[in-house]
Amino acid sequence: xxxxxxxxxxxxxxxxxxxxxxxxxxxTPQTHIVEEIARMVADGELASEYVRVESEHSAMxxxxxxxxxxxxxxxxxxxxxxxxxxxxxxxxxxxxxxxVMTAANRSLSAPINIWNDQQDAVSExxxxxxxxxxxDTQEASDMTIQAYKIAEDRDILLPVMVGMDGFILxxxxxxxxxxxxxxxxxxxxxxxPDHYLTPKNPLSFGTIVYPSTxxxxxxxxxxxxxxxxxxxxxxxxxxxxKFGRHYGGLIDTYEAEDAExxxxxxxxxxxxxxxxxxxxxxxxxxxxxxxxxVRCYRPFPAEAIAEAVKSAxxxxxxxxxxSLGYEGALHTDVKSALxxxxxxxxxxxxxxxxxxxxxxxxxKNIAEKAQKAIKSGRVxxxxxxxxxxxx
Amino acid sequence: xxxxxxxPGHRGCAGCGAAIAARLILKGSGxxxxxxxxxxxxxxxxxxxxxxxxxxxxxxxxxxNAAAVASGVEVALKSLGRKDEAKVIAIGGDGATIDIGIGAxxxxxxxxxxxxxxxxxxxxxxxxxxxxxxxxxxxxxxxTSPAGKVSFGENRPKKxxxxxxxxxxxxxxxxxxxxxxxxxxxxxxxxxxxxxxxxLQIHAxxxxxxxxxxxxxxxxxxxxxxxxxxxxxxxxxxKVTSVKKVKRKPVEEYLKAQRRFKxxxxxxxxxxxxxxxxxxxxxxAKQFGLDL
Amino acid sequence: xxxxIGAMAEPGSTRTNKxxxxxxxxxxxxxxxxxxxxxxxxxxxxxxxxxxxxxxxIDYDYCKxxxxxxxxxxxxxxxxxxxxx
Ligand SMILES: Cc1ncc(C[n+]2csc(CCOP(=O)(O)OP(=O)(O)O)c2C)c(N)n1
Ligand code: SF4
Ligand code: SF4
Ligand code: SF4
Ligand SMILES: [Mg+2]
Numbered sequence: 208x209x210x211x212x213x214x215x216x217x218x219x220x221x222x223x224x225x226x227x228x229x230x231x232x233x234x235t236p237q238t239h240i241v242e243e244i245a246r247m248v249a250d251g252e253l254a255s256e257y258v259r260v261e262s263e264h265s266a267m268x269x270x271x272x273x274x275x276x277x278x279x280x281x282x283x284x285x286x287x288x289x290x291x292x293x294x295x296x297x298x299x300x301x302x303x304x305x306x307v308m309t310a311a312n313r314s315l316s317a318p319i320n321i322w323n324d325q326q327d328a329v330s331e332x333x334x335x336x337x338x339x340x341x342x343d344t345q346e347a348s349d350m351t352i353q354a355y356k357i358a359e360d361r362d363i364l365l366p367v368m369v370g371m372d373g374f375i376l377x378x379x380x381x382x383x384x385x386x387x388x389x390x391x392x393x394x395x396x397x398x399x400p401d402h403y404l405t406p407k408n409p410l411s412f413g414t415i416v417y418p419s420t421x422x423x424x425x426x427x428x429x430x431x432x433x434x435x436x437x438x439x440x441x442x443x444x445x446x447x448x449k450f451g452r453h454y455g456g457l458i459d460t461y462e463a464e465d466a467e468x469x470x471x472x473x474x475x476x477x478x479x480x481x482x483x484x485x486x487x488x489x490x491x492x493x494x495x496x497x498x499x500x501v502r503c504y505r506p507f508p509a510e511a512i513a514e515a516v517k518s519a520x521x522x523x524x525x526x527x528x529x530s531l532g533y534e535g536a537l538h539t540d541v542k543s544a545l546x547x548x549x550x551x552x553x554x555x556x557x558x559x560x561x562x563x564x565x566x567x568x569x570x571k572n573i574a575e576k577a578q579k580a581i582k583s584g585r586v587x588x589x590x591x592x593x594x595x596x597x598x
Numbered sequence: 599x600x601x602x603x604x605x606p607g608h609r610g611c612a613g614c615g616a617a618i619a620a621r622l623i624l625k626g627s628g629x630x631x632x633x634x635x636x637x638x639x640x641x642x643x644x645x646x647x648x649x650x651x652x653x654x655x656x657x658x659x660x661x662x663n664a665a666a667v668a669s670g671v672e673v674a675l676k677s678l679g680r681k682d683e684a685k686v687i688a689i690g691g692d693g694a695t696i697d698i699g700i701g702a703x704x705x706x707x708x709x710x711x712x713x714x715x716x717x718x719x720x721x722x723x724x725x726x727x728x729x730x731x732x733x734x735x736x737x738x739x740x741x742t743s744p745a746g747k748v749s750f751g752e753n754r755p756k757k758x759x760x761x762x763x764x765x766x767x768x769x770x771x772x773x774x775x776x777x778x779x780x781x782x783x784x785x786x787x788x789x790x791x792x793x794x795x796x797x798l799q800i801h802a803x804x805x806x807x808x809x810x811x812x813x814x815x816x817x818x819x820x821x822x823x824x825x826x827x828x829x830x831x832x833x834x835x836x837k838v839t840s841v842k843k844v845k846r847k848p849v850e851e852y853l854k855a856q857r858r859f860k861x862x863x864x865x866x867x868x869x870x871x872x873x874x875x876x877x878x879x880x881x882x883a884k885q886f887g888l889d890l
Numbered sequence: 891x892x893x894x895i896g897a898m899a900e901p902g903s904t905r906t907n908k909x910x911x912x913x914x915x916x917x918x919x920x921x922x923x924x925x926x927x928x929x930x931x932x933x934x935x936x937x938x939x940x941x942x943x944x945x946x947x948i949d950y951d952y953c954k955x956x957x958x959x960x961x962x963x964x965x966x967x968x969x970x971x972x973x974x975x
Contacts, residue, residue: 278677
């Protein structure tokens with residue numbers, strides 16, 4: 208165990224994965240990750256080609272060129288940088304390139320705001336990237352290694368984005384156990400694709416596909432996404448066998464068995480929610496509040512979620528994003544997952560935008576609202592902003 | 599006989615200059631290359647799934663990122679110890695190169711990647727239907743710079759990308775025209791033999807977009823050079839090292855053969871515009887010492 | 891057809907698309923007049939004129955009839971004739 212900043216713990220994991228090519232462009236709060244990797248390369252600790260690109264659009268494009276040539280690649284970004292990558296993200300997934308990227312989740316402008324929420328990655332949910340969200344720095348670090356294993360699997364071949372909340376996880380100092388290099392080498396063999404750019408087998412990549420087969424190619428990506436569900440679970444348990452740590456597969460639960468109210472969220476707020484639940488359960492009132500941690504947002508684990516909330520009476524979905532004009536994206540997805548199940552009451556909460564703190568009290572208030580809904584038997588507000596100040 | 603590395607059966611218009619450029623580039627490069635193409639006519643006509651005209655490894659990603667993708671291919675070869683396996687070449691249209699992809703190109707040139715970037719210059723966005731680009735020459739009528747009652751078509755001169763590329767201090771910049779095929783082949787060979795970033799701009803007339811009969815693609819290309827409107831030269835680290843000298847012809851000979859300049863000969867005030875275009879050619883002749 | 895992952899295509903596979911059907915005019919090389927300079931072959935956008943012995947021949951499977959070869963032949967050894975005549 209060492210105490211280190213979250214960004215450094217991720218950089219160490221990246222190093223252990225031995226990427227051939229790293230391309231990155233600085234943006235707060237991702238900078239400490241790519242600075243640390245640059246230092247590793249400069250000090251000869253990491254033998255990677257590090258491309259200091261002129262934009263995030265080019266960062267992802269360099270990864271595409273390198274990955275298609277057979278290299279293991281890495282980049283990291285957030286917020287405006289991820290938005291600038293938008294079309295390249297779709298392209299990387301469509302080309303079936305197993306690129307791994309850290310998303311140091313942050314809000315989107317305007318108004319410009321450099322603090323945490325998850326609007327950036329959630330806005331790319333339809334891009335064909337597998338999206339994982341880490342609860343703490345240890346998980347962000349370990350998830351990076353798992354990400355390559357998932358992405359590069361011949362049955363999957365999709366890019367993976369590892370979400371870690373900006374500042375909250377990137378800049379926090381916590382004890383972290385790093386994975387020893389020999390064990391990582393054993394867990395993650397070098398990338399050995401069947402097809403790559405080479406005069407030895409001069410294939411053409413990125414051809415124009417007509418309406419006659421475009422749907423089928425999109426379907427193939429979708430199917431790979433579906434297969435990824437099993438793969439993510441398997442990789443998580445393989446990781447536990449090798450390194451002794453496990454954070455759940457697609458989802459994880461906490462105090463959920465007897466819970467009437469289940470809180471659902473992604474990322475670092477899970478830790479806060481666990482503490483709040485502990486207090487709620489300890490204060491003698493016997494409130495049956497539990498938690499479902501959504502670890503994998505795409506592919507969306509609809510079945511696992513439906514199963515996990517089956518005996519709850521209300522779920523409270525926490526969204527650090529908003530689909531403006533509707534509601535939080537996770538809330539929408541969860542509700543749709545439950546629709547067939549005739550499940551518990553569903554309440555959605557928009558919170559933590561642009562770095563606003565989410566306190567235990569907030570969580571308690573939300574739990575209380577859900578309890579109220581149970582008592583009245585109806586959901587008053589389908590989706591609401593939490594702690595909205597004066598306008 | 600040398601193997602044809604750009605296969606027939608592609609969907610280019612009959613008489614397509616870009617297809618000729620692709621053939622000549624591959625004649626110069628040989629088969630040990632990896633080609634990166636941005637979106638554009640050449641990419642679309644050469645890769646209708648499940649077919650491809652390319653007999654060399656080839657990748658298309660997006661419209662504005664060919665230089666960055668090529669950078670990635672190059673560093674990957676280096677990192678994987680496969681540098682000797684292939685030379686990396688990007689082949690993009692003027693829109694992809696000079697407009698939307700100029701940031702990625704500048705980055706690639708500045709970072710010193712061992713990549714040859716080749717722009718086939720057909721002087722407009724042909725793939726989307728002949729819209730102007732910053733490489734469209736003064737006076738040309740396109741679908742977004744149409745000649746009209748109060749317009750003589752494109753009202754800005756061609757952006758000088760070879761000069762911008764040269765300003766990066768790269769080891770080799772050259773212009774060429776498909777009308778001089780041996781020169782194209784020689785320059786491609788030379789470019790790929792030099793370590794570091796190289797930029798080549800090859801004039802590639804487009805019969806469909808410029809409005810001339812497909813049989814005249816080469817003749818039109820030759821006239822662009824002979825009138826001084828497309829000067830052919832090489833430069834190394836910012837200094838011009840060779841120039842193709844010509845016995846110059848008046849610009850009208852070039853312009854009158856194309857529909858895109860037709861209005862200059864038919865509308866009132868056209869003469870003044872022709873004079874301006876002649877001035878551009880004269881200035882080129884002076885700058886490069888084109889006159890024999 | 892089995893779709894390839896990521897829509898990869900085989901090298902040179904446009905050969906399955908015979909563009910000879912596009913042709914309105916057909917170039918005919920007068921072998922007597924041909925001096926074997928290779929100009930036509932160099933300029934053909936389809937790369938469909940090949941050297942045969944010391945002369946050149948056109949593969950009509952792909953010739954689109956653009957007429958560049960005839961226009962550029964230095965000795966006017968290529969004639970464009972209406973297809974089917
Ligand atoms: C980001 C983006 N904007 C616009 C387009 C539409 N588009 C595709 S090709 C093209 C023009 C290509 O022009 P050029 O690079 O000169 O090649 P040409 O077709 O003329 O050979 C445009 C505008 C696109 N594909 N991507
Ligand atoms: S429009 Fe022009 S560049 Fe495009 S295929 Fe036709 S001739 Fe070639
Ligand atoms: S250009 Fe004319 S002379 Fe030269 S090889 Fe072709 S047909 Fe023969
Ligand atoms: S007519 Fe055009 S396509 Fe046919 S052989 Fe001649 S140059 Fe090639
Ligand atoms: Mg163009």
